[in-house]
Amino acid sequence: MSAQIEKIELDLTNVPIRPTSKKEIQQLETALIIGTLYRPEVVELIRDPLERATWVDSLAVAAAALAREKAGYTISQIAEEVGRSEAMIRAHLQGKTKAGKLVRETYELLARGKLKLVVPFTGVHLTIEEYERLKVAEEEVKKLRERIKELEKENAELKKKLQEAVPTKDIEQRIKEFEETLKELEKENAELRSRLKELEEKASKAKELEEKIGELEKQVDKLRKDLEEKEQVIANIKRILGC
Numbered sequence: 001m002s003a004q005i006e007k008i009e010l011d012l013t014n015v016p017i018r019p020t021s022k023k024e025i026q027q028l029e030t031a032l033i034i035g036t037l038y039r040p041e042v043v044e045l046i047r048d049p050l051e052r053a054t055w056v057d058s059l060a061v062a063a064a065a066l067a068r069e070k071a072g073y074t075i076s077q078i079a080e081e082v083g084r085s086e087a088m089i090r091a092h093l094q095g096k097t098k099a100g101k102l103v104r105e106t107y108e109l110l111a112r113g114k115l116k117l118v119v120p121f122t123g124v125h126l127t128i129e130e131y132e133r134l135k136v137a138e139e140e141v142k143k144l145r146e147r148i149k150e151l152e153k154e155n156a157e158l159k160k161k162l163q164e165a166v167p168t169k170d171i172e173q174r175i176k177e178f179e180e181t182l183k184e185l186e187k188e189n190a191e192l193r194s195r196l197k198e199l200e201e202k203a204s205k206a207k208e209l210e211e212k213i214g215e216l217e218k219q220v221d222k223l224r225k226d227l228e229e230k231e232q233v234i235a236n237i238k239r240i241l242g243c
Contacts (some may be wrong), residue, residue, distance in 0.1 A: 015031040017070065024071070025071050029064050031110065032110075033145075036099075036106045039106070041102070060141060061082055061084055061089075064078075
């Protein structure tokens, strides 16, 4: 049994590739999610229900990060709004993750005008199971977008509370102090490394000397034994001669 979808239209013609407002960021973010979600390799990835949630979450985060990067946000600002670590945001933006790579490719197609923004699918037949999977994926994206908005709101509130609790000048002063302390620690670390290298060289030389001393001791032991044997021979000769 199959369900026939006469037409699926993805009208993304008005999506800004360089957003300048929250609304435009959301438009680009949505376009990146939808444009990537309907790629064949992504449809295949979300077939597994065990990995679907994780994959769709990664896709949503990658799209949110790239949309904000194109709006001029810094890595730290993106991390605050999206509610993920700076390391994860950086990995998505650098294409080190599968989701980040696919979203970046979708953006490049959109920017070059090579992405079909209105795509007719006349006569395409999907099985009921395939159609249901697509519906589930769309619902997951919707939930994730809502969650991202909630996180953005929470982060904005936390940021505001932080600024109220600690004046900006105090934060800047602390950052400056931390940077100075870091420089001092780096300098001290370099000195310690240099000292360690010297000690390692001395230890290596000491080890060589120990080996040489060990060889000399062996030679001295051999000479002592030879001397004792000769003294014993002399003593025997003296006894024989009656000396």
